[in-house]
Amino acid sequence: xxxxxxxxxxxxxxxxxxxxxxxxxxxxxxxxxxxxxxxxxxxxxxxxxxxxxxxxxxxxxxxxxxxxxxxxxxxxxxxxxxxxxxxxxxxxxxxxxxxxxxxxxxxxxxxxxxxxxxxxxxxxxxxxxxxxxxxxxxxxxxxxxxxxxxxxxxxxxxxxxxxxxxxxxxxxxxxxxxxxxxxxxxxxxxxxxxxxxxxxxxxxxxxxxxxxxxxxxxxxxxxxxxxxxxxxxxxxxxxxxxxxxxxxxxxxxxxxxxxxxxxxxxxxxxxxxxxxxxxxxxxxxxxxxxxxxxxxxxxxxxxxxxxxxxxxxxxxxxxxxxxxxxxxxxxxxxxxxxxxxxxxxxxxxxxxxxxxxxxxxxxxxxxxxxxxxxxxxxxxxxxxxxxxxxxxxxxxxxxxxxxxxxxxxxxxxxxxxxxxxxxxxxxxxxxxxxxxxxxxxxxxxxxxxxx
Numbered sequence: 001x002x003x004x005x006x007x008x009x010x011x012x013x014x015x016x017x018x019x020x021x022x023x024x025x026x027x028x029x030x031x032x033x034x035x036x037x038x039x040x041x042x043x044x045x046x047x048x049x050x051x052x053x054x055x056x057x058x059x060x061x062x063x064x065x066x067x068x069x070x071x072x073x074x075x076x077x078x079x080x081x082x083x084x085x086x087x088x089x090x091x092x093x094x095x096x097x098x099x100x101x102x103x104x105x106x107x108x109x110x111x112x113x114x115x116x117x118x119x120x121x122x123x124x125x126x127x128x129x130x131x132x133x134x135x136x137x138x139x140x141x142x143x144x145x146x147x148x149x150x151x152x153x154x155x156x157x158x159x160x161x162x163x164x165x166x167x168x169x170x171x172x173x174x175x176x177x178x179x180x181x182x183x184x185x186x187x188x189x190x191x192x193x194x195x196x197x198x199x200x201x202x203x204x205x206x207x208x209x210x211x212x213x214x215x216x217x218x219x220x221x222x223x224x225x226x227x228x229x230x231x232x233x234x235x236x237x238x239x240x241x242x243x244x245x246x247x248x249x250x251x252x253x254x255x256x257x258x259x260x261x262x263x264x265x266x267x268x269x270x271x272x273x274x275x276x277x278x279x280x281x282x283x284x285x286x287x288x289x290x291x292x293x294x295x296x297x298x299x300x301x302x303x304x305x306x307x308x309x310x311x312x313x314x315x316x317x318x319x320x321x322x323x324x325x326x327x328x329x330x331x332x333x334x335x336x337x338x339x340x341x342x343x344x345x346x347x348x349x350x351x352x353x354x355x356x357x358x359x360x361x362x363x364x365x366x367x368x369x370x371x372x373x374x375x376x377x378x379x380x381x382x383x384x385x386x387x388x389x390x391x392x393x394x395x396x397x398x399x400x401x402x403x404x405x406x407x408x409x410x411x412x413x414x415x416x417x418x419x420x421x422x423x424x425x426x427x428x429x430x431x432x433x434x435x436x437x438x439x440x441x442x443x444x445x446x447x448x449x450x451x
Contacts, residue, residue: 039052048258088267117185135160143189186211230265
């Protein structure tokens with residue numbers, strides 16, 4: 001997960017609150033120290049950490065507990081609200097209001113602009129838009145080749161001119177043809193630093209192209225230095241938002257996120273992996289929800305809409321919460337799950353699931369294994385798919401012969417099904433203190449956290 005260690009630390013802190021008998025000064029001081037330690041380890045600026053924890057402490061001391069909430073629940077709500085506020089409060093959405101809607105990407109060398117251009121193209125294309133990529137990076141060797149490659153991955157057209165050294169000439173050559181698209185993603189040149197010639201080039205492109213969004217791409221691994229970079233670009237180039245790339249597997253991600261959030265440049269997207277689909281619209285509420293183990297249903301539903309029909313998702317959800325799912329449901333959703341990402345990422349978005357501490361081996365099911373399971377299920381009868389508990393050793397042998405899949409793999413599938421069913425029943429019967437708290441928050445707590 002993005003900032004996995006930070007999330008684990010914060011979840012442990014909330015568990016400490018949930019298990020405590022009293023909310024006293026000792027608990028509050030421990031809570032503040034735990035939050036400070038977690039954020040500092042995630043490379044968040046020291047002064048920002050102290051400002052945040054002082055606000056949390058001040059609210060805990062001054063505010064009366066609202067009716068319908070216990071003191072512990074109110075304490076958790078304060079932590080949640082202040083972390084959301086810390087990361088920019090509200091989600092900054094991009095709405096396609098005119099066509100072609102032009103999104104220009106700017107940034108330094110190595111920030112991941114071109115890769116991000118492909119991810120953005122995929123993101124908007126999956127939402128029904130006719131998208132094109134325009135390569136205006138005339139400085140970096142092979143930049144035009146790379147934009148063509150990411151365009152192929154995103155399955156959208158690209159417009160480049162490899163021997164041209166003046167970006168404006170490339171735009172002017174394709175200008176009329178580009179007007180037929182809904183969304184135009186524009187990749188520009190970078191530099192080692194925010195130099196005078198880079199500012200002049202971006203300003204000239206701005207004046208001619210008049211982009212609807214001017215997004216700065218910043219790599220998460222630069223940590224707290226992101227704030228200075230965001231502020232400089234904002235001042236010089238009038239950027240409308242930031243995309244934080246390379247958020248997967250970096251300890252400095254906390255520094256980059258918070259640094260951008262406190263600058264005047266809102267974070268609009270985060271890159272969460274290497275695949276073309278690994279780009280998320282940044283939502284502070286959902287992001288904090290995942291860090292605290294409360295899930296992010298809004299992001300989950302957005303992913304599900306791309307892979308599963310709404311009616312199917314609702315039906316599966318009802319069965320899932322009742323513990324009534326079978327191998328047919330599992331079979332139907334396997335393909336969709338691939339499109340949504342890893343099972344581990346999906347589980348993080350489901351409220352209450354992170355507290356169950358699911359076995360790592362269950363979440364790390366390999367792609368090849370899923371394919372073999374699908375083939376095995378195609379050799380099962382309807383009765384076996386609907387009642388997997390009825391599958392005997394003799395039936396496993398028959399399924400193995402019919403599918404060509406080893407009996408050991410089929411037994412592993414049955415074991416996985418039974419393991420999953422146990423966990424679903426556990427989730428259904430014992431959603432725990434956190435789930436009960438979330439219900440009590442009602443309208444005050446974010447709607448997407450209700451169960």
